[in-house]
Amino acid sequence: MAAMGPEYRAGAGGAGTATCSSELQTCISTTTHGNDGPNMQQTVVCAQSCVQTEKAFIRSVHHKRKTSVRLQREAERGWSNLATPPQPAAPTVHLANPSATGEAPYSFRSPESVEMDEIMAAMVLTSLSCSPVIQSPPQADPVPACSSSSADMECGGGELSDSGSSGYWSWDHGNASPAPSPSVTEMDSSPDDGLHMELEQGEELNAKKPKSSFRVVYKCLWPSCGKVLTTSVGIKRHIRVLHLRSGSDQSQREEDFYYTKISCETVDASSAPAPPQLALGQVSSSHLSWASCGSPLASGLQIPQAHRPRSNSSSGPGPSRPSPLSQSAPSSFWQIHSEHLYQACSPIQVSVAPRSPGCQGWTPTAPVSGHNNTPMVKPRCRSVSVGEQWLQQNRLQPMSVSPSRTHCSFRKGRGEAKKCRKVYGVERKDQWCTACRWKKACQRFPD
DNA sequence: TCTGCCGGGGT
DNA sequence: ACCCCGGCAGA
Numbered sequence: 360m361a362a363m364g365p366e367y368r369a370g371a372g373g374a375g376t377a378t379c380s381s382e383l384q385t386c387i388s389t390t391t392h393g394n395d396g397p398n399m400q401q402t403v404v405c406a407q408s409c410v411q412t413e414k415a416f417i418r419s420v421h422h423k424r425k426t427s428v429r430l431q432r433e434a435e436r437g438w439s440n441l442a443t444p445p446q447p448a449a450p451t452v453h454l455a456n457p458s459a460t461g462e463a464p465y466s467f468r469s470p471e472s473v474e475m476d477e478i479m480a481a482m483v484l485t486s487l488s489c490s491p492v493i494q495s496p497p498q499a500d501p502v503p504a505c506s507s508s509s510a511d512m513e514c515g516g517g518e519l520s521d522s523g524s525s526g527y528w529s530w531d532h533g534n535a536s537p538a539p540s541p542s543v544t545e546m547d548s549s550p551d552d553g554l555h556m557e558l559e560q561g562e563e564l565n566a567k568k569p570k571s572s573f574r575v576v577y578k579c580l581w582p583s584c585g586k587v588l589t590t591s592v593g594i595k596r597h598i599r600v601l602h603l604r605s606g607s608d609q610s611q612r613e614e615d616f617y618y619t620k621i622s623c624e625t626v627d628a629s630s631a632p633a634p635p636q637l638a639l640g641q642v643s644s645s646h647l648s649w650a651s652c653g654s655p656l657a658s659g660l661q662i663p664q665a666h667r668p669r670s671n672s673s674s675g676p677g678p679s680r681p682s683p684l685s686q687s688a689p690s691s692f693w694q695i696h697s698e699h700l701y702q703a704c705s706p707i708q709v710s711v712a713p714r715s716p717g718c719q720g721w722t723p724t725a726p727v728s729g730h731n732n733t734p735m736v737k738p739r740c741r742s743v744s745v746g747e748q749w750l751q752q753n754r755l756q757p758m759s760v761s762p763s764r765t766h767c768s769f770r771k772g773r774g775e776a777k778k779c780r781k782v783y784g785v786e787r788k789d790q791w792c793t794a795c796r797w798k799k800a801c802q803r804f805p806d
Numbered sequence: 807t808c809t810g811c812c813g814g815g816g817t
Numbered sequence: 818a819c820c821c822c823g824g825c826a827g828a
Contacts, residue, residue, distance in 0.1 A: 778809080778810065780808095780809070780810080781809080793819090793820095794811085795810085795811090796820085796821090797811095797819085797820060797821070797822090798810080798811060798812085798821080798822070798823095799810090799811060799812080800810075800811055800812085801810075801811085
């Protein structure tokens, strides 16, 4: 909606009077899709103001994350506060005077123009206040497909607006950067985001390659489904609606486990399947763990024979972005790691360290082996298993570099993990791990 | 009361 | 290093 701003402003030319000394031209950078170029997803919405109402609006732009109600109040205050000059600088709003921008001074503004400016400002502010995360820096926000030259990649304006109206992008990117995780004290977003950016930039470049363009498809990993969609939104919706049958937040998080992202090279029209290594290399890390676990669904990661025509029907700008879970995994991992630092302090931990995270060194008995070796038996339990596998695969690495804490004085609360006593019972105490037998911290089932 | 496990002691 | 257990704290 804000995309009509520049065209309108360019067409109207703008107006202004010399008497409006405090006239401001406010350029609000917001992210829309596919406007200024393949890499530019920014649209500069220029809202000029001459009357005090617009001054108030511009001042309220400084608080662009406030609610529209608050904006309305700001506007009203602006009416009653005519003498107050507008505050010149705000970090997130770029203010430019006309001389700086080289535009001609405005000499006349029709009432319609003023009204339209008000409408435009209101629209801009509404968009800012309603979806603040859209303007967050992760510019990797999608739509390489719109600029892609491949003819079969539809720009999918309907899809785009549909996903936008559902608030999905806001949710997704809200997970990505701006919302601070309550459990992580310090948001160490640089490595993950960097990887994220690299991945997306690489895929974006791949998508723009005229010779060998990569198409990213999303394959549903639900057993006996294998539906392939070209958008993550579509595949998430498909999983949520068809498989999870729930619209809760939990299912929104779970659905990331049930699809995989596949990049395949579209060399010619027949779209020969990409090599599996390539596909696996493009798959996000959470799904790599699936493949490395030797799950039966790892074979499902193969590239489909051809892109189904119906996948284009629901296709849109297939943004290649890691799943929210894969983004949030490292932070949660550090949280869990810090929870279990006490384990590294135990002298018994030395015997645990070299064991492979995927295959446990101990001889599994029936309930445990069923839990670890067949993670795909129950689909609803799959996400948990994958998460555990992910954690197990990543847990030992930082433990080896954990600081040498010689003394762990705090007593850890009891987790919900099963222990040897609970699994085997007291009558089979000989099957307990040594630590449990010695009443030490359990090695076999660490929390 | 059960459970997990820390701390300490014995061998 | 291995083994055992008292005792604390959480569920």
